[in-house]
Amino acid sequence: MTEKTYPWEADLHVKNELQLLISEIYQIDLSLDEIAVSSPPNPEFGDLSTPVAMKLAKAARKSPVEIAQQLADSLQAVHLPYFESFSVTKPGYINAKMDYKRFAGDLLTSIRNMGDQFGNNADGEKKKFVIEHTNINPNKAAHIGHLRNSCLGDTMARLAEKSGFDVEVQNYIDDTGTAVADVVVGLHYLGEKYDGKQRFDYFCWDLYTKVNILYQEDPELEAKQAEVLHLIEEGNNEIAHLAKETSKKIVDCHLNTMARLDVFYKVLTWESDIMKMGFWKHAFARMKDQGGIVYEESGPNKGCWVVKLGDLPEFSNLENPDKILLRSNGTATYTAKDIANQMWKFGILGRDFLYSIYCTQKNGKELWTSDMDGAKMDDFGRADVVMNVIDIRQKYLQDVLRLSLFKLGFEDEADNSIHFGYEVVALSTEAAQELGVEVSDERDIYAMAGRKGIGVKADDLLDRIIEKTTEEVAKRHPEMSAEEQTALGTKIAVGAVRYYMIRYNTNSVIVFDFQEALSLQGNTGPYLQYSYARASNILRKAGADNIEIKMDGLDALSTMADAEKELIKKMVEYPGVIRRGFRDVAPSAVTDYAYSLATSFMSFYEKVPVLSADDDMKSMRLELVAAFKMVMGNVLHVLGIPAPERM
RNA sequence: GCGCCUGUAGCUCAGGGGAUAGAGCAACGGACUUCUAAUCCGUUGGCCGUAGGUUCGAUUCCUACCAGGCGCGCCA
Numbered sequence: 001m002t003e004k005t006y007p008w009e010a011d012l013h014v015k016n017e018l019q020l021l022i023s024e025i026y027q028i029d030l031s032l033d034e035i036a037v038s039s040p041p042n043p044e045f046g047d048l049s050t051p052v053a054m055k056l057a058k059a060a061r062k063s064p065v066e067i068a069q070q071l072a073d074s075l076q077a078v079h080l081p082y083f084e085s086f087s088v089t090k091p092g093y094i095n096a097k098m099d100y101k102r103f104a105g106d107l108l109t110s111i112r113n114m115g116d117q118f119g120n121n122a123d124g125e126k127k128k129f130v131i132e133h134t135n136i137n138p139n140k141a142a143h144i145g146h147l148r149n150s151c152l153g154d155t156m157a158r159l160a161e162k163s164g165f166d167v168e169v170q171n172y173i174d175d176t177g178t179a180v181a182d183v184v185v186g187l188h189y190l191g192e193k194y195d196g197k198q199r200f201d202y203f204c205w206d207l208y209t210k211v212n213i214l215y216q217e218d219p220e221l222e223a224k225q226a227e228v229l230h231l232i233e234e235g236n237n238e239i240a241h242l243a244k245e246t247s248k249k250i251v252d253c254h255l256n257t258m259a260r261l262d263v264f265y266k267v268l269t270w271e272s273d274i275m276k277m278g279f280w281k282h283a284f285a286r287m288k289d290q291g292g293i294v295y296e297e298s299g300p301n302k303g304c305w306v307v308k309l310g311d312l313p314e315f316s317n318l319e320n321p322d323k324i325l326l327r328s329n330g331t332a333t334y335t336a337k338d339i340a341n342q343m344w345k346f347g348i349l350g351r352d353f354l355y356s357i358y359c360t361q362k363n364g365k366e367l368w369t370s371d372m373d374g375a376k377m378d379d380f381g382r383a384d385v386v387m388n389v390i391d392i393r394q395k396y397l398q399d400v401l402r403l404s405l406f407k408l409g410f411e412d413e414a415d416n417s418i419h420f421g422y423e424v425v426a427l428s429t430e431a432a433q434e435l436g437v438e439v440s441d442e443r444d445i446y447a448m449a450g451r452k453g454i455g456v457k458a459d460d461l462l463d464r465i466i467e468k469t470t471e472e473v474a475k476r477h478p479e480m481s482a483e484e485q486t487a488l489g490t491k492i493a494v495g496a497v498r499y500y501m502i503r504y505n506t507n508s509v510i511v512f513d514f515q516e517a518l519s520l521q522g523n524t525g526p527y528l529q530y531s532y533a534r535a536s537n538i539l540r541k542a543g544a545d546n547i548e549i550k551m552d553g554l555d556a557l558s559t560m561a562d563a564e565k566e567l568i569k570k571m572v573e574y575p576g577v578i579r580r581g582f583r584d585v586a587p588s589a590v591t592d593y594a595y596s597l598a599t600s601f602m603s604f605y606e607k608v609p610v611l612s613a614d615d616d617m618k619s620m621r622l623e624l625v626a627a628f629k630m631v632m633g634n635v636l637h638v639l640g641i642p643a644p645e646r647m
Numbered sequence: 648g649c650g651c652c653u654g655u656a657g658c659u660c661a662g663g664g665g666a667u668a669g670a671g672c673a674a675c676g677g678a679c680u681u682c683u684a685a686u687c688c689g690u691u692g693g694c695c696g697u698a699g700g701u702u703c704g705a706u707u708c709c710u711a712c713c714a715g716g717c718g719c720g721c722c723a
Contacts, residue, residue, distance in 0.1 A: 041666060051665045054703070064703080091666070091704085137723095177723050229723095304721060317649050318719070327721040334723050395651070396718055423652080423717085445716090472685070492685085504660075507652060509716070515672090516659065520685055522671040523660085530685055538682050592661065595670080606678095606687050625682090647685065 007107040008572045010082045011037045011048060014075070014096060018052060021074050026060045026067075039569065043562060046087065046095035047569065054092040064092025082106075100560055104568045104624075111571070111627040119574045119634050123582075124165030130345050130383035131157050132170040134258060134265070135390070137179035138247035140208045141201035142257050143455035144501075144512055145391075145425040145448055151501035151640070152422055153389035154263045155587040158638045160387075163582045168380065171265045172341070175247035175272050179208070179450070181228040184243050186211040189224050201253035202457070204246070209453030233275065244272065257458050259362045261494055262640050266368065267380050273353055273370040274341060280332045282351045283340035284325070292408035293325060303328030307404045314399055323400050338401050339408075346413045347382035355380065385416045387585075392421040392507075420585055422506035424448075428513040431456065445511050456512060465493040465518050472520065476647070491642035492526050498640050499525030503591040523595055525641050531598035531605075532636065533647040535629040538610050540645070542622055563604040564624060570600040571631045578638065587639075594635045601628050 005013065015035045022028050022035075030052070040049040053068035060067055065088060072086035072094050084099040111118050133153025136146045153169075160167045174180070186192045186207040194203050215222040231239040251268070258264070274280070284305075287293045293307050305326035315321035325336035343349040356374035358367045368380070388398060398419035406414035425448065429439050432446040437454055439446070448455035470489030477485065500517050504510050520526045560568075577593040580586070610621040636643045 036665080038665095045666075049666090051704095054665070057703070089666080093666070174723080179723080301721075314650090319649090320720090324721050329721075331721085333721070337723095392652075393717060426716095469685095476683080476685085505653095508660085509653085511659080513659085519672080522685095524671085524685085526685055527671095530683090534683070534686085541682060588661090592670095595661095599670085602686060605682075609682070611682050647683080 005081050006110065007082060007103050008575045010080075010098070010103065010572070013080050014048065014050070014083070017075060017078055017080060018050065018071065021071055022052070022056065025070065025074070026056060028056060028059055030055075040093070040095060043565075045089055045093065047098040047565075048096040049093050051091075051093055053088075053094060057092070065090070068092045068094045100565060100568070103572075104560070104565075107568060107572055108623050108627050111630050112623070115630060116634055116637070118630060119578050120162045120164065121575065121579055122164040123579065124160065124163045126164060126166050127384035128168065128382060129160045129165035129385045129387070130168045130170060130381065131160065131387040131389065132172055132345075133157075133389035134171045134254070134263070135174070136254050137177060137450070138173055138175055138250040138254070139179040139183045140205040140250070140450060141199070142254050142458040143448060143450075144458055144461055145455065146254075147261070147458045147461075147497070148422065148425050148501045148510065149389055149391070150258050150263045151261065151498050152420065152506065152587055154261075154640055155498075155502055155590070155638065156387060156389070156420060156582070156585065158640060159578060159582040159587070159590070162578050162638060165385070168267065168383070169265045170345075170380075171268050173247065173251055173268055173270045175244060175270055176229070176232050176275060177271070178225060178229065180243050180247055181225050181232065182211045183208050183246055184228050184232075184239060185221065185224045187246065188228075188239065188242060189221065190214070199253065199459075200249050204250060205453060205457070209451065212451045232272070235272075235276070255359075255361075255367075257462075260459075260462055260490075261498060262363070262642070264361045264363050264365060264367070266365075267355070268358055268367065268369040269341070269353065270370050271337075273372060274337065274344075276372055277351060277353060277370075279340040279344060279349060279351055280337055283343055283349060284332070284336070286343075286350065287325075287408055290409050296322075307407050309400070309403055309407065312403055312407075314403065323404060325404075335397060335400055335404070338397070339404055342386065342401055342405060342413075342417065343410070345381050345383050345386045346410070346416075348410060348413060352376070352381065383416075385418065386413075387418040387420050389420045389422075391424050393424070395419065395421050418585070420506075423509045425510045425512050427454075427456070428511050431512050431514055434514065445509065461517065462493060462497060464514075465496055466490050468518055469493045469496070469520065469526075473647075488644060488647070491644050492520070492529060492647065495525030495529045495636075495641040496520060497525070499528070499591060502587040502639070505588055506586070525639075526647075528594050528598045528632065528636060528639075528641065529644055530647050531601045532629060532632045532643050533645060534605055535601065535625050535632065536645040538625050539622065539629065542611060542618075561608055563600075563607045564621070567600045567604045567624065567628060570597045571627060574631050574635065581638075590635065590638055594632070594639060597628075597632060597635065601632070604628075 014037050015032050018035050019030055019032060022030055035050060035052050037048055037050045040046060053071060054064040056067050057064045068088040072088050075086045082099055082103040084097045087095050089095055131153060134150045136142055157167050157169050183204050192207055194200060228239055231237050232243045293305050296302050296304050296306055300320055301322060301324055304324045306322040306324050308322050309315045310321040323335055324333055326332055353370035354372060354374035355368050355377045356371040358369035361367050402414050402417045405417060427446040427448060429444050433439050435454060437446055466489055469492040470486050473485045473489045577590060581590045610618060610625060613621055633643050
């Protein structure tokens with residue numbers, strides 16, 4: 001092992017060595033995945049352990065303990081870096097004890113040297129990673145379901161960046177759909193005037209609901225929807241202008257809402273521009289040339305252009321597995337437009353938007369937008385990997401999208417199309433009740449419904465939690481000015497909301513509950529922030545920002561307390577967490593880790609004095625605290641959670 | 648009907664072939680002259696949906712069933 005080795009790869013070293021030894025001694029070839037190495041449940045068993053000997057017992061025709069002993073002896077003889085000794089316990093576990101002086105010393109040095117780069121990897125090979133998220137219909141205020149989308153998408157974008165991808169965040173705006181049309185119906189035909197007394201997106205929230213209720217009793221009004229849609233598609237008329245103006249105003253509201261949570265974008269893509277650029281027409285021509293689609297002369301899809309999906313196992317059970325792209329009346333389906341858009345993202349459409357700068361965002365970065373009056377640019381799309389963040393109800397359509405690409409001959413692009421599907425946010429009985437929804441004993445969760453105006457608005461939630469956190473700050477820091485209190489309160493509120501939105505497994509519905517979402521204690525964002533603030537405090541009091549912490553104290557590492565070792569072991573996991581979070585598309589893996597890292601530090605904080613320790617010990621512990629602060633800072637950054645120096 | 652997902656403590660959730668199944672909340676009892684108590688320590692609380700199977704070993708994998716959610720348009 002002549003290459004540079006890192007402490008966070010220690011478990012990998014053991015695995016590799018075991019693989020080699022097992023092959024040599026028993027002539028059994030195991031994959032690395034078959035050699036489980038993990039932290040044992042009890043520190044008495046050492047720092048790392050593996051049950052692999054028990055797996056081998058049958059094939060090697062020896063007792064597990066015997067095999068374990070033989071492997072442990074062999075490992076001992078190899079002198080792996082970072083390991084002190086190997087032992088065996090009863091059923092057949094091999095346990096490893098770390099050489100903490102070297103292990104911790106190298107880790108702390110690495111963290112100090114790598115700083116905010118610590119934990120990053122180069123898996124992405126600088127490939128272009130396009131992620132589309134948020135995508136809210138521009139016709140009403142954002143609600144907490146949209147928040148889940150944006151927070152998950154933003155975290156994935158951050159994970160992709162840490163994983164060495166060139167990341168482009170897109171926000172697609174469907175400004176030509178029925179949602180916008182409904183609001184336009186209200187504004188134009190109902191003569192509803194916006195008087196500026198409330199926020200425009202809140203006004204539209206109510207108007208959208210009103211229009212949908214009136215549709216039920218007034219078929220003539222409902223017919224206006226189709227009329228409006230038609231006029232929008234035609235363009236260059238009063239209605240189309242009104243639709244665009246309305247959409248833009250709502251998009252601005254959405255951008256403001258998301259900016260409050262530090263969610264930003266690289267480019268906006270407007271459906272109206274997709275239409276004007278003739279993306280679909282162009283895609284259709286390409287598909288026809290390529291022969292990927294067929295015109296049906298008979299059958300249920302008679303007169304339509306379809307993509308044949310029936311021979312794919314995913315669709316073989318469906319009554320009508322083929323997907324219509326062009327209807328018999330000559331218009332394109334939603335899926336067709338989606339395919340064209342996806343082709344654009346990959347740069348295989350042969351067409352591109354024109355672009356201009358939309359605005360400068362709160363993070364100082366420019367936001368671009370597709371724009372018919374803009375300039376030609378080569379910066380956008382042209383992806384190697386495309387991730388679409390859309391809730392799980394879109395799974396079928398996302399499958400159709402991917403497999404259609406495959407069928408059209410874009411096999412690599414199909415492979416690199418990832419649907420990040422997540423379950424929706426619903427309301428608890430209490431939350432539903434608070435919003436005035438009629439509740440019954442028969443159910444305990446209530447779906448949000450834009451058309452009915454049922455939902456918790458994102459900004460309402462934020463306002464409420466900021467009020468609460470600011471109150472708490474005021475209690476703790478009466479010396480601060482009101483502005484400072486609000487600023488800190490806002491940071492904590494952002495931490496609480498973002499953590500709440502991504503901490504759950506994406507397969508499960510979040511049953512939104514105010515009490516839980518507003519909680520600032522226990523397994524919450526503020527807990528992470530508090531651990532960071534506590535570490536900052538120690539360093540500030542030690543004057544560590546000005547003096548250089550010396551590594552001389554590392555001799556003291558041989559007498560590390562358990563709490564210190566636990567903290568070291570937690571920090572060492574971080575690079576693997578980033579890798580796994582991205583690979584498994586699992587932001588919640590990062591929140592889980594962040595929480596356990598914070599817990600380790602809290603435990604250290606309570607048990608191990610830093611400032612009052614002897615000089616050598618103090619120096620070592622300050623280094624440890626500084627390392628923790630760095631790692632926690634990095635984790636918080638991935639999660640998009642502000643890291644306050646004090647709380 | 649077909650397909651996907653979920654079922655773990657009173658509640659909200661982690662874990663995902665391996666040692667005694669973990670957290671938070673709630674309840675109860677402790678710890679602030681101490682590096683900030685948005686914290687920590689302790690107690691109570693589990694047929695890991697049910698039944699089979701695979702395995703040295705299953706809460707984890709497979710099958711069936713039960714319960715719940717979602718999806719399967721020439722809608723967007």
